[in-house]
Amino acid sequence: xxxxxxxxxxxxxxxxxxxxxxxxxxxxxxxxxxxxxxxxxxxxxxxxxxxxxxxxxxxxxxxxxxxxxxxxxxxxxxxxxxxxxxxxxxxxxxxxxxxxxxxxxxxxxxxxxxxxxxxxxxxxxxxxxxxxxxxxxxxxxxxxxxxxxxxxxxxxxxxxxxxxxxxxxxxxxxxxxxxxxxxxxxxxxxxxxxxxxxxxxxxxxxxxxxxxxxxxxxxxxxxxxxxxxxxxxxxxxxxxxxxxxxxxxxxxxxxxxxxxxxxxxxxxxxxxxxxxxxxxxxxxxxxxxxxxxxxxxxxxxxxxxxxxxxxxxxxxxxxxxxxxxxxxxxxxxxxxxxxxxxxxxxxxxxxxxxxxxxxxxxxxxxxxxxxxxxxxxxxxxxxxxxxxxxxxxxxxxxxxxxxxxxxxxxxxxxxxxxxxxxxxxxxxxxxxxxxxxxxxxxxxxxxxxxxxxxxxxxxxxxxxxxxxxxxxxxxxxxxxxxxxxxxxxxxxxxxxxxxxxxxxx
Numbered sequence: 001x002x003x004x005x006x007x008x009x010x011x012x013x014x015x016x017x018x019x020x021x022x023x024x025x026x027x028x029x030x031x032x033x034x035x036x037x038x039x040x041x042x043x044x045x046x047x048x049x050x051x052x053x054x055x056x057x058x059x060x061x062x063x064x065x066x067x068x069x070x071x072x073x074x075x076x077x078x079x080x081x082x083x084x085x086x087x088x089x090x091x092x093x094x095x096x097x098x099x100x101x102x103x104x105x106x107x108x109x110x111x112x113x114x115x116x117x118x119x120x121x122x123x124x125x126x127x128x129x130x131x132x133x134x135x136x137x138x139x140x141x142x143x144x145x146x147x148x149x150x151x152x153x154x155x156x157x158x159x160x161x162x163x164x165x166x167x168x169x170x171x172x173x174x175x176x177x178x179x180x181x182x183x184x185x186x187x188x189x190x191x192x193x194x195x196x197x198x199x200x201x202x203x204x205x206x207x208x209x210x211x212x213x214x215x216x217x218x219x220x221x222x223x224x225x226x227x228x229x230x231x232x233x234x235x236x237x238x239x240x241x242x243x244x245x246x247x248x249x250x251x252x253x254x255x256x257x258x259x260x261x262x263x264x265x266x267x268x269x270x271x272x273x274x275x276x277x278x279x280x281x282x283x284x285x286x287x288x289x290x291x292x293x294x295x296x297x298x299x300x301x302x303x304x305x306x307x308x309x310x311x312x313x314x315x316x317x318x319x320x321x322x323x324x325x326x327x328x329x330x331x332x333x334x335x336x337x338x339x340x341x342x343x344x345x346x347x348x349x350x351x352x353x354x355x356x357x358x359x360x361x362x363x364x365x366x367x368x369x370x371x372x373x374x375x376x377x378x379x380x381x382x383x384x385x386x387x388x389x390x391x392x393x394x395x396x397x398x399x400x401x402x403x404x405x406x407x408x409x410x411x412x413x414x415x416x417x418x419x420x421x422x423x424x425x426x427x428x429x430x431x432x433x434x435x436x437x438x439x440x441x442x443x444x445x446x447x448x449x450x451x452x453x454x455x456x457x458x459x460x461x462x463x464x465x466x467x468x469x470x471x472x473x474x475x476x477x478x479x480x481x482x483x484x485x486x487x488x489x490x491x492x493x494x495x496x497x498x499x500x501x502x503x504x505x
Contacts, residue, residue, distance in 0.1 A: 020272050022169035027268050028334050029176045030188065035339025036261035036348075038124045039185045044264045045115045045249060046131030046189065049103065050139040052246055054146070062092075062143075065230040066150045068374065069223050071291065074154070082213075087221035089147055089214040091228075096143040100136050107132035114246055115260070117253030127185060134189035141196030148203035151212045164199040171195030230378050244417050247393045248410045251400055255407070262344065262407050265335055266351035269327070273319040274362060289374035298431075301374075306434055307492070308367030310441040314492050316363040317445040318481050321453045323356035326473050333470045347407050354411025361418040368425040375430070384424035392417025441490060448484035452477040 034040050066088065073081035103110060108129040111118060118125040145164060175183075175191030183190065245267070252259040292301040323330070328349045336345050372381045396413025399405040405412070426433070456473045463469050485492075 018163050019166035019169060022166040022173070023268065024272075024334055026169040026172040026176075027265060028337070029173050031265065031335035031340040031344075032338035033176050033180050034185065034188075035341070036258045036265070036344045037339075038121065038257040039127065040264075041115070041253070041257060041260040042118070042124050042128035043131050043185050043188050044260050045111060045118070045128050045253075046135050047192065048114065048246065048249060049110065049132060050136050050142070052243070053099065053139050054142045062146050062150060062231065065227055065373070065378075066147075067154055068376070069227055070150070070154060073223065083219070084221045084223050085151070085212070086215050086217050087219055087224050088227060090216045090218065091220070091224055092143060092147060093140065093216075095228075096140045100139050103136045103139075104133050107136070114249055115253035116250060117255075131186065131189045134186065135192045138192050138196045141193070141200050144200045145196075145203050147214075148200075148207040148212070151207050152203070152210060155210055164202050167198035167202060168192065168195030171198060230376075244389050244392055244414050247389070248396065248414065251396060251410050252407070255400070258344065258347070259407055259410075262347045262351050263410065265331070265344075265348045266355055266411065269323065269330060269334070269352055270355040270359065273315060273359060289370055292374075301371075302431055302433065305367055305371045305431075306437060308370070309364050309433070309438050310492055312363040312367060313360065313438070313442050313445050314485070314490070316360045317442070318449045318452070318477065320356050320359045321449040322474065322477055323352055323359075325453050325456055326470060327352045327356070329466050329469045329473075332466050350406070350408040351411045354408045355414060357412065358415025358418040361415070361422040365418065365422045365425060368422070368429065371429065371431075372425070377430075380428050381421075381425055384428065385421045387424060388417040388419075388421030391420050441492065444485060444488045444490045448481045448488065451484050452480040455480060 030040070034043075070081060070084065073084055108125065111125060111128045111132060115128065118128060149164075171194045172188060172191045175187040175194070179187040179190070245263075248263055249260055252263055288304055289301060292298070292304065328345065331345050331348050331352070335348070336342070369381050372378070392413040392415075395416045396410050399409030399412060403409065456477060459473075459476075460469060463472070
């Protein structure tokens with residue numbers, strides 16, 4: 001089986017897991033120090049803005065456009081490729097700077113657009129607006145990180161870029177614990193900027209070590225225009241979930257204080273498998289599929305798409321079951337202390353359930369998006385994603401205001417969005433993707449997940465300690481799940497286990 005993308009995904013996943021561990025510590029510290037209230041709502045709204053644009057204009061969206069163009073130029077003329085790198089870096093920085101200046105000037109207006117419910121409380125509105133002014137320059141910093149990440153990915157270097165968010169999370173932790181008594185909620189905003197600077201330093205050092213260099217220049221390389229033309233549709237495709245989160249934030253701000261925070265904390269747990277598997281899978285497949293398509297190796301091209309979807313199912317199905325049966329205990333272990341109350345745990349779990357149901361479609365859509373981008377088709381996934389967002393948003397509106405489902409209804413809207421987007425992308429893809437193996441993998445993963453879920457549910461009444469339930473349950477679930485897949489002769493299990501043993505041997 002051709003599986004180089006699994007190797008890259010595995011490396012990316014390890015690095016992301018490390019950074020996410022720091023991320024959970026960060027969120028636990030924030031929950032302990034600040035709780036879930038109108039102040040945390042204000043910061044999370046401000047933090048949502050640069051993070052949304054990061055997903056749209058940086059990271060996956062930028063990689064999807066930059067890597068195929070750079071790879072093509074490098075194969076024909078290395079000097080021309082270097083000129084393209086410097087030119088693209090300069091104009092990319094200019095665009096991000098203009099967006100940042102605009103956001104800082106009109107911060108209050110932007111906050112009101114994203115969180116109209118803040119209009120009822122002038123103090124919270126002002127706090128959110130001030131946080132935007134402080135935190136928004138992070139967009140420029142993460143733009144630099146994404147640029148160096150794309151360069152490193154072209155050489156198969158995934159670990160350092162993926163582990164760099166650990167520095168951001170560490171900065172959040174330090175500023176929350178040691179500066180919150182002086183700076184209040186603004187300590188989080190300042191911590192974000194310091195963390196961004198640390199991320200830039202680490203990725204720049206690694207890029208320089210690999211022989212890359214950039215310099216500012218006003219010379220406009222011919223491919224820069226093409227890159228920006230492709231970036232907009234690509235960005236919206238990779239950032240479509242972020243647009244859904246913004247729409248969710250609008251609804252949440254109209255319901256009441258704390259709801260935005262519940263969605264944030266639930267989304268942080270939901271994003272663990274997305275970050276470890278989904279982002280790594282998407283980034284690695286873009287590189288691999290672009291090379292297949294450039295060399296006209298269509299057999300490997302189709303095989304890697306098929307295996308990418310199968311791999312996403314092997315990862316997402318047990319993750320969904322795990323969040324459903326252990327979600328409440330996970331929230332208690334991570335957040336339920338200090339200012340984070342029992343009521344906050346309950347509503348965060350409701351949001352997590354709504355998100356978890358759609359994880360399968362969210363992860364399975366990553367290989368399809370990468371496939372479209374490797375073909376140079378950015379419009380189709382944008383259209384599919386846009387239709388999904390619209391349908392998901394109106395579903396959420398109906399669930400919230402007509403069925404009174406509150407935070408669960410908002411999260412469920414994202415699930416509907418992911419499902420619609422995936423179905424449409426599959427339908428319109430120009431190559432025929434074999435369905436038989438994907439279907440068999442899905443059935444085996446469902447059966448294996450059902451077995452470990454029944455076992456954990458049967459054991460839960462006899463285990464009082466929540467830490468044993470969570471950590472013991474996760475270890476037991478992984479062991480039983482992989483064992484069941486081995487018994488069911490799911491071939492991807494052997495690939496995954498071989499990668500793990502090879503990495504640690």
